[in-house]
Structure formats: structure tokens, C-alpha cells
Amino acid sequence: MNLKTFSRGGVHPPEHKLSSGLAIEELPLPEVVVIPVSQHLGAPAKVIVDRGDQVKIGQVIAQSEGFVSTNIHSSVSGKVLKVDKFMDSSGYRKMAVQIQVEGEDWEETIDRTDDLVRNTVLKSEAIRKKILEAGIVGLGGATFPTHVKLMVPKGKIAEYLIINGVECEPYLTADHALMMQRTEEVFAGILVLMKGLGVEKAIVGIENNKPDAILKMKQVAKGSKVQVQGLKVKYPQGGEKQLVQALLKREVPSGGLPIDVGVVVFNVGTALAAYDAVNKNRPLIDRVVTVTGKSLEKPSNFLVRIGTPVSYLVEKAGGLPGDTAKVINGGPMMGKALSTLDVPVVKGSSGILLISEAEARRKEVLPCIRCTKCVTVCPMGLEPYLMMSLSEKARYERMESEKVLDCIECGSCSYTCPSSRPLLDYIRLGKAEVGKIMRARKAV
Amino acid sequence: MNKFIVSPSPHTYTDESVPKLMYGVIISLLPALAVSVWFFGIGMIVVTSVSIASCILFEYLIQRYMMKVKPSHLDGSALITGLLLAFCLPANIPFWMVMIGALAAVGIGKMTFGGLGNNIFNPALVGRVFLFISFPVAMTAWPEAGQWMQYTDAVTGATPLGMMKEGLAFKTVGEIMPEVPSFLHLLSGKMMGSSGEVSALALLVGMLYMMYRKIISWHIPVSILATVFVFTGVLWLANPDRFADPLFHLLTGGLMLGAIFMATDYVTSPMTHKGMIIYGVGIGVVTVLIRTFGAYPEGVQFAILIFNGFTPLINKFVKPKRFGKEVSRG
Structure with missing residues (x-):
């Protein structure tokens, strides 16, 4: 197999895919769900239900506000207990709808059969409308509203659809499970997205540590215009810019988007959600979440309703191990640490990772010995050691000219530093300050 | 309620560390050290031991009593400086000259700039050049190989x-x-x-x-x-x-x-x-x-x-x- 990968930098952390090959297990309904109205990038949706209302599964409970926004649906049937601020995975209290689960009462318009609908009769515009109505966002973690990405800006031409099946984060296996068990639907979803975008060509990128998924996707894509490409295992290949470069040798410009080189990238989970929305009338009310950790009794791939508390997932995976010191929403490289298990699963939750005390502790910070490892691994061609020292000295203008805003925050520098220096922490600080300076400059 | 550690990503780190890298360099110097002991015998052993011990000692003393910081003399870097300094001296050089070289290497070459990671010039070479200028005769009298038991009295x-x-x-x-x-x-x-x-x-x-x-x-x-x-x-x-x-x-x-x-x-x-x-x-x-x-x-x-x-x-x-x-x- 001809193995492609991105050309600059990258690391290979231990994979620890504990839940690899496990069947997707549908999680029983919890008693209460909390559904935040801001689960996507852009404006929060506007709540349209009230305390005491009865809602059905798939009913819109908060409506899209503005262009970059999307709808939020009830993932359960039951009674609205409260419309209030609840803590979400960011650690802040944000507007959400709390619903008491009662029975399983679905919206009648949803096609709940297992019949595969391969052909989409709808045109591009109608597809985008359905995707907006169904509340589809990028399920790889960035949660950018999908209907916006399907609108090619004036002056740009979309040539390729790229489907991200890389799943380069250690531990996570949700996308792998989808490609193995929902292969036909994922493929049909790719066709939907191609039609929505108006492109003729699509490439699915999958890392070579999932040979079974590569094979299955190749079988289903045979004879179509969808190409399946195995990739050499290297983090952060799932980064949009890295993936586009690995597959097409095209470099997204600094400050630009993949569409600048004729490409739009979606995650495999997003493809499945697009299929559900367009061909089955089913809004985004659940997703596959990997629950994992070395001490966890039963690492799992759960199909979870949006709004289910994280504590419920952990309980169903064998309970919280005694040595847990850190809970990560996402993978170990880019995931966010949670302060409590009492937060809901949202559209962007790809995994819950439990880390022990020994692994969670940061090591003592030693002086930089200029070993060049951070420069060598940076996939964006930046110099993390320099960024950190500039950030410490508050030299933000120089950071701007050194292209700090190109940083994708993949964490390869901090991961690789033999002196355990908090490189990315300081780079983030610098990015925020540079952002402020640039906004101030624009305001003048 | 559980108290969890909250810190920004990444949440996993490589096993590589500064001491591991340093000791890796030391291992890679061992074949050359073995050959040199074989050729230069007791002289090589004396020069190397004095050089390593002096570099570590001077680093400790300077950090402890002049810079007043937590000494890091055992992180492997002073050991490497000592080994490399010994490697670029003749095996018959008097031990007190080695000590002066070590002081120049660690003191001028490394600590003056703020210690590990901050120096401009290679400390071992600073020590060598210091000795080369100070003691040109001793620094250009090369012992012949094979004199195991001779030190400063070796034929050159x-x-x-x-x-x-x-x-x-x-x-x-x-x-x-x-x-x-x-x-x-x-x-x-x-x-x-x-x-x-x-x-x-x-x-x-x-x-x-x-x-x-x-x-x-x-x-x-x-x-x-x-x-x-x-x-x-x-x-x-x-x-x-x-x-x-x-x-x-x-x-x-x-x-x-x-x-x-x-x-x-x-x-x-x-x-x-x-x-x-x-x-x-x-x-x-x-x-x-x-x-x-x-x-x-x-x-x-x-x-x-x-x-x-x-x-x-x-x-x-x-x-x-x-x-x-x-x-x-x-």
C-alpha cells in the first residue's frame, strides 16, 4: 500500500486504543438530560420551549440564531424541567434545557427503519436546508455548523470533499467503530455531502492502524468516485491542514481555510449525521462516544443521547476507577480536562478519557537545552521554544511576525519536550494577546 | 465530589527527559573511552576521573554558593563536559592543569552565562582552549600509545x-x-x-x-x-x-x-x-x-x-x- 502522510513535523504517541474493535453499544436512557443551546461554534440557539412543556424525540427546542448557528433538538421525550444555566464541559454555566425522560415518543417525520436509503433526490440547496434544520455540526470536535461549510464562498471553487477518518488521537475509537459498523450509511452520507457541496471527487483518509476500516470502506466505495486512502500513522494527521496536505499535497495558506485550495473537510461522524438528516429525516440527537482509560473496567464505544451526563457514561463503563485524577473530554493530546463528571455529552464529545494520578501529574520544568525537538515536531513549521520565550517576555508583536496564529494547538511541542516545558500553555497565552492586539488595530 | 486535576492539553508526555538524553550521550562516548584507556592506560583514567569530578564539583560549588540556586550538578551535563574535556587533553597532562581547565569550562564556559541552556560556547572547548593558551607545552606533548603504567612520565x-x-x-x-x-x-x-x-x-x-x-x-x-x-x-x-x-x-x-x-x-x-x-x-x-x-x-x-x-x-x-x-x- 502506498502510504501517504503530511510532510512537516508530527509525533507518534502510544496509541492505547483500548476500545478498538468493540461493538457500538446503545446506552440505556438516563432519567434526566441537560441539553445546552450552544453546542456549536457561532451564536447560541434561541430556546423555544418553556418549563412544563412536553417534548418529543427530535423536536426542535432551540432555534438557530443567525448564519453561523444551528438548531438544537430534544434527544428524549418527556417534560421540560427547567430552562436555566447549567455547567457544561467548558466549566462555565451556560443556558441549557433540562428534560425529565418519559417514554420513547419520537417525531413522526423521522424514518426509524433500518432501510438503507442510498440515493438522494434533493438538490444542493435543499440538502443544506435539511442539514441546518437537523442541527448538524462537525463531529470531529470543532463543531462548526455543517451547512455553513457546504456554502462555497464566492470566488472559490470546491473540487474535493475530504472525509476525515484518521482518528489520530490516542485512545479514541468512535470514528473507527462507525466506519466498521455503519459503513453503508457513512458511505451514503459521503454521497450526500458531495451532492450538497457540488463536487465530483471525494477522498476518505484513514490511518493504517485501522486496516479493517480501510478495507471495509474500500469495498463499499468500489466503482464510485469516492477514493479511500490509507495513511501512515502520525499525529496530528487529523488536523485539517495536515490531512489536506497528506492527501493532495496542497498547502492551505496561512490564515486560510481548506476551501482556499479547493477542498472541504468533514469527519466520518459528520457524514453519518448528514445521511441521517437528509435521507432519514433524523436530526442530530445522539453520537458515538468512546469511554476509556487504563484503569477503567469496561472501555466502551457508547451510542449516547445528547445531554446524557458524563457520570452516567462512566458508571455504565464500570464506574470511576479509584486512581482517577483527571477526566478528559476528548483525546489526551487536544482534549479538555473536566472539573466534574456532572456535565452533559454534547455534539462535540468524541470521548471521555480517565487518567490516573501518575499519568496526570506534570513533571518538573527544566531549562530549555535547545535540543530542537519542538522545532522538528511542529507540523506548522513554527519554533515553539522561541514562542515560549517571547511569550514569557510579553513580546507579542514579535510573536505575531513569527506566525503564532498559525499554531493549531496540537500539543506536539509540549508532548515531546524532554525538559517538560509548558510550551503550548505559553503559546496559547501569546495567541490570545496577539488576537487582542490585532482587534485593537482593526478598531482604530 | 471528586476533585480532578484541570490543566490545558496535552495530557500525555513522551518518556524522553533531559537526564535520559544526557546519559544517552555518555553511553555513546563509552566505546571511545574504552579504546583510549586501552591505549593510554593509567594516564587516561587519572585525567578523565579528575576532569569529571572537577566539573561536577565546580558546578555544584558555583550554583550553591555563588548563584545560590538549587544545584543541578547531577543532571548529566557536567559529567558530559568533564568527559569531553578529558577527551581533548593529552593523557599525560598534570592533574592540576585538568582542574584549572574544568574550572574554565564550567565557570567561564557555562555558569557565567546562567548555566545549562544559556551558554554560547561549548564549555569543554572553552576549557581546552584556555589550557592551550595557558600551558602550550603541556598541551602539545602527546604520549605514545601503549604505555599503560606511565602518566606524566610517558614518552611523547x-x-x-x-x-x-x-x-x-x-x-x-x-x-x-x-x-x-x-x-x-x-x-x-x-x-x-x-x-x-x-x-x-x-x-x-x-x-x-x-x-x-x-x-x-x-x-x-x-x-x-x-x-x-x-x-x-x-x-x-x-x-x-x-x-x-x-x-x-x-x-x-x-x-x-x-x-x-x-x-x-x-x-x-x-x-x-x-x-x-x-x-x-x-x-x-x-x-x-x-x-x-x-x-x-x-x-x-x-x-x-x-x-x-x-x-x-x-x-x-x-x-x-x-x-x-x-x-x-x-
Whole structure:
């Protein structure tokens, strides 16, 4: 197999895919769900239900506000207990709808059969409308509203659809499970997205540590215009810019988007959600979440309703191990640490990772010995050691000219530093300050 | 309620650490150390032990009593400085001179700049050049190999490079070559020279180990050695009576030790691969210029120190290739 990968930098952390090959297990309904109205990038949706209302599964409970926004649906049937601020995975209290689960009462318009609908009769515009109505966002973690990405800006031409099946984060296996068990639907979803975008060509990128998924996707894509490409295992290949470069040798410009080189990238989970929305009338009310950790009794791939508390997932995976010191929403490289298990699963939750005390502790910070490892691994061609020292000295203008805003925050520098220096922490600080300076400059 | 640690990503780290890297370098120096003990016996053992002990002690004393910080004398870096300093001294040099060299290496070379990670010049070479200027006679009396029990009383002679430099005043290369050790001896290290620099073979084994462990990349050693080979090759082809052949230049003097272990010092070498090649080519060119046109038979020590001084400039102007072309943001 001809193995492609991105050309600059990258690391290979231990994979620890504990839940690899496990069947997707549908999680029983919890008693209460909390559904935040801001689960996507852009404006929060506007709540349209009230305390005491009865809602059905798939009913819109908060409506899209503005262009970059999307709808939020009830993932359960039951009674609205409260419309209030609840803590979400960011650690802040944000507007959400709390619903008491009662029975399983679905919206009648949803096609709940297992019949595969391969052909989409709808045109591009109608597809985008359905995707907006169904509340589809990028399920790889960035949660950018999908209907916006399907609108090619004036002056740009979309040539390729790229489907991200890389799943380069250690531990996570949700996308792998989808490609193995929902292969036909994922493929049909790719066709939907191609039609929505108006492109003729699509490439699915999958890392070579999932040979079974590569094979299955190749079988289903045979004879179509969808190409399946195995990739050499290297983090952060799932980064949009890295993936586009690995597959097409095209470099997204600094400050630009993949569409600048004729490409739009979606995650495999997003493809499945697009299929559900367009061909089955089913809004985004659940997703596959990997629950994992070395001490966890039963690492799992759960199909979870949006709004289910994280504590419920952990309980169903064998309970919280005694040595847990850190809970990560996402993978170990880019995931966010949670302060409590009492937060809901949202559209962007790809995994819950439990880390022990020994692994969670940061090591003592030693002086930089200029070993060049951070420069060598940076996939964006930046110099993390320099960024950190500039950030410490508050030299933000120089950071701007050194292209700090190109940083994708993949964490390869901090991961690789033999002196355990908090490189990315300081780079983030610098990015925020540079952002402020640039906004101030624009305001003048 | 559970109390969880909350910190920004990443949440996982490599097993690599500064001490592990340092001890990796030390392991890669062991073959050369073994060969040198075999050739120079007790002298090598005394010089090496005194050098290592003094470097560690001076680092401790300076950090503890002058800088008043937590001493880091056991992080492996002082040990490497001590080993490398011993490697570039003759094995019959009096121990008190070694101690002065160690004080110059750690004190002037490293601690004056703020300690590990901040120094501009390679500490071991600072120590060596300090001794070279202070004690020129002791620093150019090279013991003959095989005198196991002799230390300062060892019989001495000239290095192959020294023989070449002096001989060329009145002889051709062709007339000098029969007097210098054979190719096999140059490779194995049976010749006169600084204690640790003699065995090209043992040093190359160390280089391969460091590359295998990914402690160093090929860029610096290969660009230095290739430059010396090409430059001396051109000179040799132009006038084989006046200039020695490239293989002679590769296998003699401190070139291997310098290219593999001194020039690759993390702290004092450039941060990008492109910068490393500029640095390596520069060191190669200056080494050959000093050896063939300068006053000293050997120039690698000066060449490395000069380009150590250029490293901050190289870092400032030689940048890695950034991802993506620039476009103006709407």
C-alpha cells in the first residue's frame, strides 16, 4: 500500500486504543438530560420551549440564531424541567434545557427503519436546508455548523470533499467503530455531502492502524468516485491542514481555510449525521462516544443521547476507577480536562478519557537545552521554544511576525519536550494577546 | 465530589527527559573511552576521573554558593563536559592543569552565562582552549600509545597533523606519509593525539548510537565531515605534493570528536536543520583553512567555537519552512 502522510513535523504517541474493535453499544436512557443551546461554534440557539412543556424525540427546542448557528433538538421525550444555566464541559454555566425522560415518543417525520436509503433526490440547496434544520455540526470536535461549510464562498471553487477518518488521537475509537459498523450509511452520507457541496471527487483518509476500516470502506466505495486512502500513522494527521496536505499535497495558506485550495473537510461522524438528516429525516440527537482509560473496567464505544451526563457514561463503563485524577473530554493530546463528571455529552464529545494520578501529574520544568525537538515536531513549521520565550517576555508583536496564529494547538511541542516545558500553555497565552492586539488595530 | 486535576492539553508526555538524553550521550562516548584507556592506560583514567569530578564539583560549588540556586550538578551535563574535556587533553597532562581547565569550562564556559541552556560556547572547548593558551607545552606533548603504567612520565611524540604541518616546511606530502601511522592505525586510533580523539572508529560507533536513539540528527556531523572531505579533496587534487589526501584529514586530529560530540552540543548549535547545515559547512571550511593555511596543525576547536558564536545569528535568520503561503485575512 502506498502510504501517504503530511510532510512537516508530527509525533507518534502510544496509541492505547483500548476500545478498538468493540461493538457500538446503545446506552440505556438516563432519567434526566441537560441539553445546552450552544453546542456549536457561532451564536447560541434561541430556546423555544418553556418549563412544563412536553417534548418529543427530535423536536426542535432551540432555534438557530443567525448564519453561523444551528438548531438544537430534544434527544428524549418527556417534560421540560427547567430552562436555566447549567455547567457544561467548558466549566462555565451556560443556558441549557433540562428534560425529565418519559417514554420513547419520537417525531413522526423521522424514518426509524433500518432501510438503507442510498440515493438522494434533493438538490444542493435543499440538502443544506435539511442539514441546518437537523442541527448538524462537525463531529470531529470543532463543531462548526455543517451547512455553513457546504456554502462555497464566492470566488472559490470546491473540487474535493475530504472525509476525515484518521482518528489520530490516542485512545479514541468512535470514528473507527462507525466506519466498521455503519459503513453503508457513512458511505451514503459521503454521497450526500458531495451532492450538497457540488463536487465530483471525494477522498476518505484513514490511518493504517485501522486496516479493517480501510478495507471495509474500500469495498463499499468500489466503482464510485469516492477514493479511500490509507495513511501512515502520525499525529496530528487529523488536523485539517495536515490531512489536506497528506492527501493532495496542497498547502492551505496561512490564515486560510481548506476551501482556499479547493477542498472541504468533514469527519466520518459528520457524514453519518448528514445521511441521517437528509435521507432519514433524523436530526442530530445522539453520537458515538468512546469511554476509556487504563484503569477503567469496561472501555466502551457508547451510542449516547445528547445531554446524557458524563457520570452516567462512566458508571455504565464500570464506574470511576479509584486512581482517577483527571477526566478528559476528548483525546489526551487536544482534549479538555473536566472539573466534574456532572456535565452533559454534547455534539462535540468524541470521548471521555480517565487518567490516573501518575499519568496526570506534570513533571518538573527544566531549562530549555535547545535540543530542537519542538522545532522538528511542529507540523506548522513554527519554533515553539522561541514562542515560549517571547511569550514569557510579553513580546507579542514579535510573536505575531513569527506566525503564532498559525499554531493549531496540537500539543506536539509540549508532548515531546524532554525538559517538560509548558510550551503550548505559553503559546496559547501569546495567541490570545496577539488576537487582542490585532482587534485593537482593526478598531482604530 | 471528586476533585480532578484541570490543566490545558496535552495530557500525555513522551518518556524522553533531559537526564535520559544526557546519559544517552555518555553511553555513546563509552566505546571511545574504552579504546583510549586501552591505549593510554593509567594516564587516561587519572585525567578523565579528575576532569569529571572537577566539573561536577565546580558546578555544584558555583550554583550553591555563588548563584545560590538549587544545584543541578547531577543532571548529566557536567559529567558530559568533564568527559569531553578529558577527551581533548593529552593523557599525560598534570592533574592540576585538568582542574584549572574544568574550572574554565564550567565557570567561564557555562555558569557565567546562567548555566545549562544559556551558554554560547561549548564549555569543554572553552576549557581546552584556555589550557592551550595557558600551558602550550603541556598541551602539545602527546604520549605514545601503549604505555599503560606511565602518566606524566610517558614518552611523547608528535601527532600526524603536527608531523604534516612541520614536515611541509621542507618536504612533500609523499615524503611525509611513510612516517605517519598507517590507515588502519589512524582508523583504530593507534596514534598520538588528545586522549579521546584518536579512534575514529569508536567515535563513529558512538555517532551511530546517538542517531539510532534520535539524540542527534545527521545534519551537523555529516555536513562537517563532507565539507572537510570535499574541500581537502579539491586541494589534494590540485596539488598532491602540498596537500594531504582527504582520508588523512578525516581520520586525524580532533575532527571526528569535534564533528560528532562537540559541534552537536544542543545548547550551542542551531535550532533548524537548514541552520545546522550552514553551521556544519562553516566549521568544515574553517577547520581546513586553519589546518592547511593557518599557524596551528589542528583547527577544529577554533572552528567550532567561532560557529558557536554565529549560532544566535543563524537562529535569528534561518527559519524553518512555515506551513502554507501567506494570504491577507479579509
